[in-house]
Each structure stands twice: as structure tokens, then as C-alpha cells.
Amino acid sequence: MTKEEKRFQEKIKAIQDTMFVLGGKWKLPIILSIYSGNKRFNDISNAIPKITNRVLSKELKHLEENLLIKRTVIDDYPVRIEYAVTDYAFGLEEVIKPMESWGKKHRKKISGK
Amino acid sequence: MTKEEKRFQEKIKAIQDTMFVLGGKWKLPIILSIYSGNKRFNDISNAIPKITNRVLSKELKHLEENLLIKRTVIDDYPVRIEYAVTDYAFGLEEVIKPMESWGKKHRKKISGK
DNA sequence: AGATCAGGTATCCTTTTGGATACAGGTATC
């Protein structure tokens, strides 16, 4: 493999990592929903009506593993669980802004083709 | 739906559009392979050994529809087909650079958790 | 004791994405 090929492989891997973290149907809606103030499992579930419990649960785990949200057990009676976006998640701005802006430009380009 | 919710919906749609265009296992490798000088179907197929004809063909169509590559029929004998990245594709730089850089940072963050 | 609620799991199913293999159609070559 040439040097250039290796650089490309790493570039591809990094970009695909980003898409692995944010990709799929629900990860962004969930992050933004929690950011908007929905802290509890059922709050989020109601705010995003079409997601099922199974998928919400899996996605929350994924986001927690990737340090974008934090799950806190609050130990009064009854025990509550609260989700919050982390400070680290705010670092996403640097990538989601360009993705949003390219996506918008691209939609215009394609629709007016 | 509140104003804020609507803004979020549009943000999400735009970001997911970007991921629709670039996402999946092969789209970036194909773009970079063509950019590196592989113009013919079989060149690309050989440069990316694990892709099958079926998938390569589908992905080339997707990239062409999204104006990132151009397919040209060259009419001597035998007829050849040449693929090239478009000028428009160079505009991806503004989005793939931040995606690459966030992806790299994130991998470090996660692996050293 | 029985009902209720929060925060999920468990099981099964459908859709989407990608892979394996064969081969087709048009031209050129032997």
C-alpha cells in the first residue's frame, strides 16, 4: 500500500467513525430531544413518538458509550433516571454545522437539477 | 410544533442528507479511488478488491445521481466508460475535513477512556 | 393484597444493505 493509499484509508475510517456515532434514524433526534430538556426515558419516548422502547434503549446506550450523554440514577423514592447531554457533546458543533450546511446546499443543488 | 422543534427537524434532515450521500461502506472508497486515477469500472473494481460488481454498480449510480462523479462513454473501439469526480465533489472538502477531524479526536477519546 | 408506574427487556418480524455467483450483450480477435 502506498503512503497516499494509507492516508486515504485513515481518512475514510475517521469519517466513517463519525457517521457510526451519529448515523441512523434516531441518534440526532434523541440528542436534540435531551438537549431540549427531556431528561427521563418516558419524556424522550413521548417527545419522539414513533420510536419504540427497544430502539430508544439501544440508542441511549450507544450515545452513553460514546460519551455524548450521561445517565444518572437519582435515588429518591421512586428512583428516577435522568439523561443529560455532556459537555463533550457540545464539541459536535464543529462537525454538525458543516454537515448541516452541506446537506442544505446539496438538497438545493439536487432538487433544482 | 414549536419554532425550535421545526429548526431541529430541518437541522436533522440536512445532516442526514449528508450521511445519505456519503454513508455506507463503499461510497468514500469509490470517490477516493476515482480521484486517485481509476477511471474504468474494472480499474475501480480491482483497486477495491472486496467490492462486488453489483454493489459497485449501484454505488456508482448513486454517486452519479448526486453529481459527485460523471460517467462518460468514449466511443472508440472498443467503447470505453470513464468515471471522473466532478468539480462539485471538491466542495465536499468543507464537510469531510471536519468529519475526519472529529472522528480522529473521538477515536482517541474513546480508546483512552 | 392488588393495582399502578417508571424504565426498561425479550421475542419475533420486516426492511435495508451488502455479498456470492452466474451470465448477458456488444465488440474484437483468432
Next chain:
DNA sequence: GATACCTGTATCCAAAAGGATACCTGATCT
């Protein structure tokens, strides 16, 4: 006329992502 090359297409299959529905656990409420 048979054979080979190029650019795909056709058919079938496997894996991954997502959806529907039921249910569980631990606590509190009546």
C-alpha cells in the same frame, strides 16, 4: 464461427437495522 474482454445485470442469500408487542422488576398507592 468460437472465444475473450468489458461493463455491467439477475438471482438468490446473509447480516444489520429497525419495528410491534408483550412482559418484567422494584417500588409506591389504595
